[in-house]
Amino acid sequence: xxxxxxxxxxxxxxxxxxxxxxxxxxxxxIKGIGDDAAVIDTGGxxxxxxxxxxxxxxxxxxxxxxxxxxLGYKAVVVNLSDICAMGGKPSHITVSIGLSNRFSLxxxxxxxxxxxxxxxxxxxxxxxxxxxSSRSGLIISITALGEVAKDKxxxxxxxxxxxxxVVSGDLGAAYMGLxxxxxxxxxxxxxxxxxxxxxxxxxxxxxxxKPEARVDVLRLLEQLGVQPTSMIDISDGLASEVLHLCDxxxxxxxxxxxxxxxxxxxxxxxxxxxxxxxxxALNGGEDYELLFTLPIGDFDKIKGNPHLTVxxxxxEGAGPQLIARDGSSHALVAQGWDAFLSKD
Amino acid sequence: xxxxxxxxxxxxxxxxxxxxxxxxxxxxxIKGIGDDAAVIDTGGxxxxxxxxxxxxxxxxxxxxxxxxxxLGYKAVVVNLSDICAMGGKPSHITVSIGLSNRFSLxxxxxxxxxxxxxxxxxxxxxxxxxxxSSRSGLIISITALGEVAKDKxxxxxxxxxxxxxVVSGDLGAAYMGLxxxxxxxxxxxxxxxxxxxxxxxxxxxxxxxKPEARVDVLRLLEQLGVQPTSMIDISDGLASEVLHLCDxxxxxxxxxxxxxxxxxxxxxxxxxxxxxxxxxALNGGEDYELLFTLPIGDFDKIKGNPHLTVxxxxxEGAGPQLIARDGSSHALVAQGWDAFLSKD
Numbered sequence: 001x002x003x004x005x006x007x008x009x010x011x012x013x014x015x016x017x018x019x020x021x022x023x024x025x026x027x028x029x030i031k032g033i034g035d036d037a038a039v040i041d042t043g044g045x046x047x048x049x050x051x052x053x054x055x056x057x058x059x060x061x062x063x064x065x066x067x068x069x070x071l072g073y074k075a076v077v078v079n080l081s082d083i084c085a086m087g088g089k090p091s092h093i094t095v096s097i098g099l100s101n102r103f104s105l106x107x108x109x110x111x112x113x114x115x116x117x118x119x120x121x122x123x124x125x126x127x128x129x130x131x132x133s134s135r136s137g138l139i140i141s142i143t144a145l146g147e148v149a150k151d152k153x154x155x156x157x158x159x160x161x162x163x164x165x166v167v168s169g170d171l172g173a174a175y176m177g178l179x180x181x182x183x184x185x186x187x188x189x190x191x192x193x194x195x196x197x198x199x200x201x202x203x204x205x206x207x208x209x210k211p212e213a214r215v216d217v218l219r220l221l222e223q224l225g226v227q228p229t230s231m232i233d234i235s236d237g238l239a240s241e242v243l244h245l246c247d248x249x250x251x252x253x254x255x256x257x258x259x260x261x262x263x264x265x266x267x268x269x270x271x272x273x274x275x276x277x278x279x280x281a282l283n284g285g286e287d288y289e290l291l292f293t294l295p296i297g298d299f300d301k302i303k304g305n306p307h308l309t310v311x312x313x314x315x316e317g318a319g320p321q322l323i324a325r326d327g328s329s330h331a332l333v334a335q336g337w338d339a340f341l342s343k344d
Numbered sequence: 345x346x347x348x349x350x351x352x353x354x355x356x357x358x359x360x361x362x363x364x365x366x367x368x369x370x371x372x373x374i375k376g377i378g379d380d381a382a383v384i385d386t387g388g389x390x391x392x393x394x395x396x397x398x399x400x401x402x403x404x405x406x407x408x409x410x411x412x413x414x415l416g417y418k419a420v421v422v423n424l425s426d427i428c429a430m431g432g433k434p435s436h437i438t439v440s441i442g443l444s445n446r447f448s449l450x451x452x453x454x455x456x457x458x459x460x461x462x463x464x465x466x467x468x469x470x471x472x473x474x475x476x477s478s479r480s481g482l483i484i485s486i487t488a489l490g491e492v493a494k495d496k497x498x499x500x501x502x503x504x505x506x507x508x509x510v511v512s513g514d515l516g517a518a519y520m521g522l523x524x525x526x527x528x529x530x531x532x533x534x535x536x537x538x539x540x541x542x543x544x545x546x547x548x549x550x551x552x553x554k555p556e557a558r559v560d561v562l563r564l565l566e567q568l569g570v571q572p573t574s575m576i577d578i579s580d581g582l583a584s585e586v587l588h589l590c591d592x593x594x595x596x597x598x599x600x601x602x603x604x605x606x607x608x609x610x611x612x613x614x615x616x617x618x619x620x621x622x623x624x625a626l627n628g629g630e631d632y633e634l635l636f637t638l639p640i641g642d643f644d645k646i647k648g649n650p651h652l653t654v655x656x657x658x659x660e661g662a663g664p665q666l667i668a669r670d671g672s673s674h675a676l677v678a679q680g681w682d683a684f685l686s687k688d
Contacts, residue, residue: 052485
């Protein structure tokens with residue numbers, strides 16, 4: 001019996017491989033596997049958007065520094081971010097959890113307090129789920145539903161030559177927050193009783209522990225009167241997501257290092273850790289910002305907006321390129337977080 | 345810090361407790377937590393029905409005797425059964441899996457071959473999912489979507505005094521199949537190399553390893569011109585599900601031991617194991633048959649149908665009762681499979 005290691009494909013390779021054997025045949029399936037969320041036609045005035053994520057303790061989160069309430073909040077938000085990435089408005093979620101007997105009722109209540117808070121903040125209903133035993137720690141599996149006007153649904157595909165590549169907010173903060181938490185955990189483990197030194201890191205810690213889904217950015221784009229030609233959310237790192245857009249749109253791109261939006265606290269934290277802030281922004285991940293493309297004619301509509309940054313443009317007939325500050329051009333590669341490669 | 349063990353509430357107690365803190369506020373939420381599936385209004389001609397289940401290796405399945413392809417099939421079916429229990433027609437699913445590095449690509453392909461087969465058999469599309477690492481074994485989390493005509497949606501509530509209690513198919517077979525598999529596993533572990541003795545157990549093994557969702561029963565009810573007043577699927581054992589119907593409908597009932605539909609192979613297998621076949625039917629679980637109530641006036645429409653068995657009737661103002669073969673009456677209790685009590 002042949003044995004192929006899953007790590008030889010990676011998470012995205014595995015998904016592509018499996019998707020090939022699962023053809024969609026229903027006319028109600030508008031988009032199946034292969035984007036941030038699926039899109040189906042339920043016969044109503046809008047399309048429905050569906051996304052699902054599984055988070056596993058020890059792989060996706062570490063309860064030694066992630067408070068359960070924050071974890072519940074974040075687990076919801078990462079799914080809502082996928083709904084947003086399709087241009088959709090989140091409406092309902094289901095929340096399933098696997099629990100080892102290490103977890104008390106009070107711990108589960110904390111987790112659900114975070115789920116409830118996210119539901120309140122984003123105006124969604126928790127309509128179901130499952131609660132089961134697990135042999136090892138906590139597992140959270142959430143499915144999010146949302147709706148999107150039929151002419152407003154955005155895919156990874158659709159970017160055209162010369163389209164501007166735009167990102168919301170700033171990048172690399174969640175990754176730097178994780179570095180600080182991991183450092184303080186290591187200190188605590190070697191010297192128990194020492195209080196963690198988290199002074200001055202509020203922003204990056206909040207970005208790591210309590211991210212938000214950018215429903216506000218969708219509203220902003222609506223107000224600005226711009227319609228992205230393609231869109232994705234940044235969960236695995238900017239570079240990885242840019243490559244997805246390029247791949248789905250059969251296009252290359254030029255991303256300018258000097259344009260990457262990086263918060264000053266990220267730059268100073270990166271200096272503390274002797275890390276290159278640009279690499280943190282490119283590969284850190286968990287930003288949950290929106291990455292999208294716009295026709296170049298829309299530049300005036302977004303120019304100077306503090307929430308949006310043009311970081312490059314699409315290029316037909318070339319590969320994805322990163323343009324360094326010295327003007328040199330490099331193939332853009334994703335060194336982002338891959339659950340199957342880095343953490344198993 | 346107080347610590348309340350989750351086992352002190354049980355799975356259903358935990359769900360009820362959590363649901364209290366998660367009120368639904370959207371007008372599009374027709375039914376939230378507390379039935380076999382949620383029901384939402386997407387603005388289309390039908391309601392949408394949503395169900396989700398998480399299956400954990402070592403808790404819900406044992407790969408030493410459950411072939412991966414069967415497991416993939418069953419994982420889909422148990423969700424489709426929940427859609428059926430609302431009167432719904434399944435349409436789409438998402439499939440998320442957590443995998444330890446023990447699993448090869450070939451193993452994952454086997455699992456998905458079962459998922460694909462179920463999708464083909466039931467005419468549904470697999471539209472998404474997630475694939476992540478797990479620290480210990482296989483986790484499968486599936487969400488199923490379906491649709492139901494607005495006047496055909498069936499809840500656990502709705503049963504009225506004197507309504508007939510009806511069950512499709514037969515009961516206890518999946519449980520007896522599990523007993524056989526567990527016995528042969530124990531034999532194999534004590535004497536490796538011994539071939540398992542599964543002769544004559546085909547029916548009960550198939551019921552355990554490859555159950556079906558009774559979409560055909562919904563069609564049958566349609567053809568017979570009967571409309572259940574309440575409905576649930578039998579996943580945790582008949583007794584447990586009858587109690588859910590009684591609880592949701594604020595009603596008691598009388599269930600007649602002598603009426604329970606039990607296949608002859610279940611009776612003979614139960615004899616082999618010195619088990620009471622009635623107790624297997626009442627508490628075994630994993631039958632995935634439909635349990636529903638009908639107005640007494642519908643009796644002539646279903647009388648003698650080989651797929652349907654009247655096992656009792658609802659009773660207002662009394663508790664749920666089991667009427668033994670000697671005519672004596674006993675409080676109906678659920679000793680069904682509870683993931684938090686029996687397996688952790």
